Amino acid sequence: MRIAVLGGDGYCGWATSLYLSEKNHSVAVLDNFVRREWDKELGAQTLTPIRPLDERVETWRKISGKTLDVFGGDVTDYGFLSSVLKEFRPDAVVHFAEQRSAPYSMIDLEHAVFTQVNNVVGTLNLLFALRENCPDCHLVKLGTMGEYGTPNIDIEEGYITIEHNGRRDTLPYPKQPGSFYHLSKVHDSHNIAFTCKIWGLRATDLNQGVVYGTLTDEVARDEALINRFDYDQVFGTVLNRFCAQAAVGYPLTVYGKGGQTRGFLDLRDTVRCIELACLNPAAPGEFRVFNQFTEQFSVLELAQLVQTAGEKLGLKVTVDHLPDPRVEAEAHYYNAKHSRLVDLGLKPHLLSEALLDSLMNIAIRYRDRIEPAQFEPNVNWRQTSNPLALRGKRRTGLVAKATRKASRNGKSRREVPTFAGSDSPAENAASKGTFSSQ
Amino acid sequence: MRIAVLGGDGYCGWATSLYLSEKNHSVAVLDNFVRREWDKELGAQTLTPIRPLDERVETWRKISGKTLDVFGGDVTDYGFLSSVLKEFRPDAVVHFAEQRSAPYSMIDLEHAVFTQVNNVVGTLNLLFALRENCPDCHLVKLGTMGEYGTPNIDIEEGYITIEHNGRRDTLPYPKQPGSFYHLSKVHDSHNIAFTCKIWGLRATDLNQGVVYGTLTDEVARDEALINRFDYDQVFGTVLNRFCAQAAVGYPLTVYGKGGQTRGFLDLRDTVRCIELACLNPAAPGEFRVFNQFTEQFSVLELAQLVQTAGEKLGLKVTVDHLPDPRVEAEAHYYNAKHSRLVDLGLKPHLLSEALLDSLMNIAIRYRDRIEPAQFEPNVNWRQTSNPLALRGKRRTGLVAKATRKASRNGKSRREVPTFAGSDSPAENAASKGTFSSQ
Numbered sequence: 001m002r003i004a005v006l007g008g009d010g011y012c013g014w015a016t017s018l019y020l021s022e023k024n025h026s027v028a029v030l031d032n033f034v035r036r037e038w039d040k041e042l043g044a045q046t047l048t049p050i051r052p053l054d055e056r057v058e059t060w061r062k063i064s065g066k067t068l069d070v071f072g073g074d075v076t077d078y079g080f081l082s083s084v085l086k087e088f089r090p091d092a093v094v095h096f097a098e099q100r101s102a103p104y105s106m107i108d109l110e111h112a113v114f115t116q117v118n119n120v121v122g123t124l125n126l127l128f129a130l131r132e133n134c135p136d137c138h139l140v141k142l143g144t145m146g147e148y149g150t151p152n153i154d155i156e157e158g159y160i161t162i163e164h165n166g167r168r169d170t171l172p173y174p175k176q177p178g179s180f181y182h183l184s185k186v187h188d189s190h191n192i193a194f195t196c197k198i199w200g201l202r203a204t205d206l207n208q209g210v211v212y213g214t215l216t217d218e219v220a221r222d223e224a225l226i227n228r229f230d231y232d233q234v235f236g237t238v239l240n241r242f243c244a245q246a247a248v249g250y251p252l253t254v255y256g257k258g259g260q261t262r263g264f265l266d267l268r269d270t271v272r273c274i275e276l277a278c279l280n281p282a283a284p285g286e287f288r289v290f291n292q293f294t295e296q297f298s299v300l301e302l303a304q305l306v307q308t309a310g311e312k313l314g315l316k317v318t319v320d321h322l323p324d325p326r327v328e329a330e331a332h333y334y335n336a337k338h339s340r341l342v343d344l345g346l347k348p349h350l351l352s353e354a355l356l357d358s359l360m361n362i363a364i365r366y367r368d369r370i371e372p373a374q375f376e377p378n379v380n381w382r383q384t385s386n387p388l389a390l391r392g393k394r395r396t397g398l399v400a401k402a403t404r405k406a407s408r409n410g411k412s413r414r415e416v417p418t419f420a421g422s423d424s425p426a427e428n429a430a431s432k433g434t435f436s437s438q
Numbered sequence: 439m440r441i442a443v444l445g446g447d448g449y450c451g452w453a454t455s456l457y458l459s460e461k462n463h464s465v466a467v468l469d470n471f472v473r474r475e476w477d478k479e480l481g482a483q484t485l486t487p488i489r490p491l492d493e494r495v496e497t498w499r500k501i502s503g504k505t506l507d508v509f510g511g512d513v514t515d516y517g518f519l520s521s522v523l524k525e526f527r528p529d530a531v532v533h534f535a536e537q538r539s540a541p542y543s544m545i546d547l548e549h550a551v552f553t554q555v556n557n558v559v560g561t562l563n564l565l566f567a568l569r570e571n572c573p574d575c576h577l578v579k580l581g582t583m584g585e586y587g588t589p590n591i592d593i594e595e596g597y598i599t600i601e602h603n604g605r606r607d608t609l610p611y612p613k614q615p616g617s618f619y620h621l622s623k624v625h626d627s628h629n630i631a632f633t634c635k636i637w638g639l640r641a642t643d644l645n646q647g648v649v650y651g652t653l654t655d656e657v658a659r660d661e662a663l664i665n666r667f668d669y670d671q672v673f674g675t676v677l678n679r680f681c682a683q684a685a686v687g688y689p690l691t692v693y694g695k696g697g698q699t700r701g702f703l704d705l706r707d708t709v710r711c712i713e714l715a716c717l718n719p720a721a722p723g724e725f726r727v728f729n730q731f732t733e734q735f736s737v738l739e740l741a742q743l744v745q746t747a748g749e750k751l752g753l754k755v756t757v758d759h760l761p762d763p764r765v766e767a768e769a770h771y772y773n774a775k776h777s778r779l780v781d782l783g784l785k786p787h788l789l790s791e792a793l794l795d796s797l798m799n800i801a802i803r804y805r806d807r808i809e810p811a812q813f814e815p816n817v818n819w820r821q822t823s824n825p826l827a828l829r830g831k832r833r834t835g836l837v838a839k840a841t842r843k844a845s846r847n848g849k850s851r852r853e854v855p856t857f858a859g860s861d862s863p864a865e866n867a868a869s870k871g872t873f874s875s876q
Binding site: 078109112113116117120121124125128131132151152153154160162163164165167168169171172173174175176177178179180183186187190191193194197198199327333381382384 | 516547550551554555558559562563566569570589590591592598600601602603605606607609610611612613614615616617618621624625628629631632635636637765771819820822
């Protein structure tokens with residue numbers, strides 16, 4: 001298939017692009033590289049030293065003999081997005097190209113507005129661009145399990161059948177998102193559902209759980225292909241962050257009681273779920289929702305698993321219960337369905353000791369790059385302005401400006417030459433320590 | 439009470455401002471006057487010749503002895519909005535200041551993006567400004583019954599109790615909005631509910647039905663106080679539009695079968711509902727939803743009522759069934775609850791022959807101002823770009839630019855001098871034909 005990955009330079013996007021390429025799909029990567037700018041804004045860096053996209057793509061070409069088409073630009077720039085779809089003619093578009101951090105969206109008004117405008121406008125542009133250029137193309141959109149919140153009833157996959165006063169209908173599952181970021185995803189879901197109805201677009205909304213891990217089979221083939229591993233309080237997902245904390249002897253930062261229960265999945269399942277969605281497209285006019293996770297854990301359970309894994313590796317791991325900077329239930333009912341991707345063939349990589357060991361080893365390998373101050377939660381949901389607001393402004397000016405700039409740069413489209421038919425043997429495929437196996 | 443009316447120069451906003459002023463509330467009117475710009479963009483005009491806001495306010499002062507504080511500016515300009523709240527210190531903020539037309543939002547991508555960004559960002563700004571300046575102030579936000587769509591079960595007021603797999607919870611009522619405009623209101627509702635939860639804001643979301651009428655007791659006191667009466671296909675609400683069509687012998691434009699059933703209310707009930715919401719505020723942290731309408735009608739029923747009323751006045755009224763330019767069910771179940779405002783004391787003005795006569799008389803009085811081409815529905819939901827897109831660009835440039843300009847003008851805040859204590863007798867209160875009675 002021809003698959004365009006929007007946000008293909010990011011954490012899930014990069015791993016997905018390589019996986020799809022390995023599976024012999026023709027892959028286009030679109031990215032504005034603003035995620036790398038946000039690291040600068042926050043004074044943070046990925047634990048793993050990621051390479052510029054051009055270098056990543058060239059390494060992949062040498063190793064696999066496969067090419068990725070790269071388009072540098074911003075999905076909030078309709079002209080750019082539309083021209084790429086027109087030229088690349090994708091069968092499926094995988095849309096990761098959004099601001100994806102809840103704490104980032106809660107820094108202050110500016111970050112809240114940026115997150116919602118960036119995400120909503122990018123998706124609106126995409127919907128119009130699909131309708132205009134390739135109305136039969138399947139949209140695979142990354143949503144989040146956080147759209148549902150924590151209702152006191154079972155969470156279904158997108159829709160719920162309600163009997164009420166003697167009548168019955170199947171309606172969108174009620175949403176109770178818990179940050180301006182999560183809200184942006186709910187807004188997207190409503191917008192997408194509407195365009196499926198009026199224009200007959202076909203879309204799959206993947207309500208993804210919290211992703212952990214950094215390696216996939218493809219990423220592991222060369223250190224130059226290394227993927228992001230965010231451990232900071234703003235972009236670091238909880239299990240990755242705990243592993244980084246354990247690696248440097250920093251107490252695991254559990255927010256409140258730690259009874260917050262969520263759905264989780266291995267990054268290797270993310271990439272497989274994306275392919276399954278692409279291979280089994282929604283019907284024209286269908287807005288389909290899959291809950292994309294494999295296991296539920298409470299935050300405290302994860303902390304205890306990391307503690308055990310760390311101690312096995314000779315680390316002393318303690319757990320700190322910090323006041324919860326978020327406004328959320330610290331103990332609650334949680335039972336979310338997630339069978340539709342399994343029905344399509346997903347074989348989950350469950351969180352095992354082996355994986356935790358591997359994650360810990362990555363964290364230990366790069367621990368010299370860890371800045372412990374980045375662990376401290378300093379975005380408080382109860383405040384309208386948090387310390388990072390100032391830092392952001394001092395370092396890079398308004399966030400919106402950064403994106404506008406990226407958008408302008410996008411006009412001068414960068415495309416990596418394609419070497420279709422090249423069968424150069426994989427280079428640099430020799431064992432690279434952690435990278436040769438997981 | 440001290441009440442700030444955002445969008446106080448608009449159709450519902452102006453009538454509300456006068457009503458609240460008459461009831462001896464201290465009223466501030468905030469407006470960026472962009473609604474008047476949209477008339478220019480569309481080549482349309484209100485049936486009734488409305489006056490500049492300054493003249494309206496001065497007339498009201500002369501007639502009633504009461505003053506309105508006017509602040510010219512845009513709610514998407516946080517500095518402006520925040521400074522007004524800081525200075526005016528409202529007990530309640532009534533938020534009408536949004537782009538409110540479904541067809542306008544469906545013209546093309548630009549209008550869709552403008553509508554969602556304008557509405558969502560304005561409301562986000564307001565939420566932050568309330569939290570920063572007056573966290574105890576009650577937000578009275580205009581939503582729309584269109585947020586619910588047309589589910590096959592009864593529509594409740596904002597929330598529904600669901601029993602599912604042996605458990606039970608009361609959750610936000612599922613939303614199925616039918617245009618990019620209606621979607622923007624759903625986005626707002628989710629954002630407001632969230633800030634009530636995290637910041638303890640108090641808010642009432644008034645899911646208003648389709649408003650008809652143009653006169654209220656206050657508006658009727660002088661022709662210089664006259665209110666908007668939109669009859670065009672973009673901004674004209676259906677009953678007002680039918681009356682204008684009948685007045686000039688144009689067939690009533692029923693879309694499709696006309697079985698589309700909606701909630702309706704008299705403008706005089708809108709203003710009373712707003713006051714009732716203000717006088718009975720939500721509790722801190724509460725996000726309360728009222729369905730604000732008084733009667734349900736199908737579009738065809740309304741056409742038949744107008745036909746009868748018109749014939750009584752000697753007009754020949756025909757009904758045309760046009761292909762529905764919208765994507766919506768043309769016949770469906772519809773039963774929406776609307777008891778909470780009645781519980782607070784609302785005494786509905788039901789649609790009677792007398793009111794229809796009055797509305798028809800207004801339409802007849804100003805029929806020379808009617809441009810029949812404005813009746814023709816030329817915004818088709820199925821298209822990504824409609825003829826008005828071009829017209830808009832030709833006439834006034836990008837809509838977003840118009841607003842940015844209004845926003846800049848807003849910096850030079852215009853405030854009408856207050857004449858508190860003035861007891862000048864009402865002037866110009868003599869009979870003004872239609873304006874002396876309704």
